[in-house]
Amino acid sequence: MLCLSCNADVPADAAFCPKCGQRLAGAQASPAAAPAAAVGPAAPTAAEKFRAALSTGQPHPEPEHDLWNGTYSAKAMYGKFVAGVLITVAGIVLAVLVPPFGWIAAVIAIPLLWAALLLTLLFRRLGIEYRLTTQRFLHKRGLLRRVSDQILLVDVDDVTYEQGFIERMLNVGTITIHSNDASDPKLRLAPVDDVQRIADLIDNARREERRKRAIYMASA
Numbered sequence: 001m002l003c004l005s006c007n008a009d010v011p012a013d014a015a016f017c018p019k020c021g022q023r024l025a026g027a028q029a030s031p032a033a034a035p036a037a038a039v040g041p042a043a044p045t046a047a048e049k050f051r052a053a054l055s056t057g058q059p060h061p062e063p064e065h066d067l068w069n070g071t072y073s074a075k076a077m078y079g080k081f082v083a084g085v086l087i088t089v090a091g092i093v094l095a096v097l098v099p100p101f102g103w104i105a106a107v108i109a110i111p112l113l114w115a116a117l118l119l120t121l122l123f124r125r126l127g128i129e130y131r132l133t134t135q136r137f138l139h140k141r142g143l144l145r146r147v148s149d150q151i152l153l154v155d156v157d158d159v160t161y162e163q164g165f166i167e168r169m170l171n172v173g174t175i176t177i178h179s180n181d182a183s184d185p186k187l188r189l190a191p192v193d194d195v196q197r198i199a200d201l202i203d204n205a206r207r208e209e210r211r212k213r214a215i216y217m218a219s220a
Helices: 046-056 074-097 101-127 165-170 195-219
Strands: 066-070 128-133 136-141 147-152 156-162 172-179 186-188
Touching: 066 195, 074 101, 074 165, 101 128, 128 195, 156 195, 165 172, 172 195
Parallel strands: none
Antiparallel strands: 066 128, 128 136, 136 147, 156 172, 172 186
16 A cells, blocks of 8 residues: 555555555544533422522512402400500499599599500501412511511421410411521411411412422423
8 A cells, every 4th residue: 555645655544644644545543432421410300390490580470460369357355445444444433432642543444445456456546457379478567666577488398376275265466487588587477267267278379389390390
């Protein structure tokens, strides 16, 4: 076999001319070794997909709608109002037994007592607001200074409630929401009416939202 560049005699299986280094026309480059297959990262979980969707503003697969709106229950103050009635009766009896100073004290103390009770009830009713949707639990506190916050239902881990003996008879109680929320990891609600039904409603809503999120993120 002759080199086309310098006409030197070269072996038939040579790829280059040993004299001039010219690549021979019939030579084929040896195939490069195939690169090792790169091992890709593990597939993200449904929770990781959900967090990524939140950071990129990806819309929720279903529209949001309200499930419950509530506030402080007036039943939670029944005990204080009963005490107010007893104090009022005792003040009137004292006024009858010890005139005229008893009447003067009763006329001043009894109106102040009931004014304080009614203002406390009004302040709590107007200063506390709860709203449960299919995606979030929103709560607002304060009358003059309003503080608003929200907890995503997928962040809620558990929902519990508690009732005293009188509260059980009045069907009122306090709900505690345990979550991964940084601002309120253990949110304790003011006493609300129909406490067991509301606690179950919040718990069922958070379970349903997690189920929907997991299906949506798994199919994304």
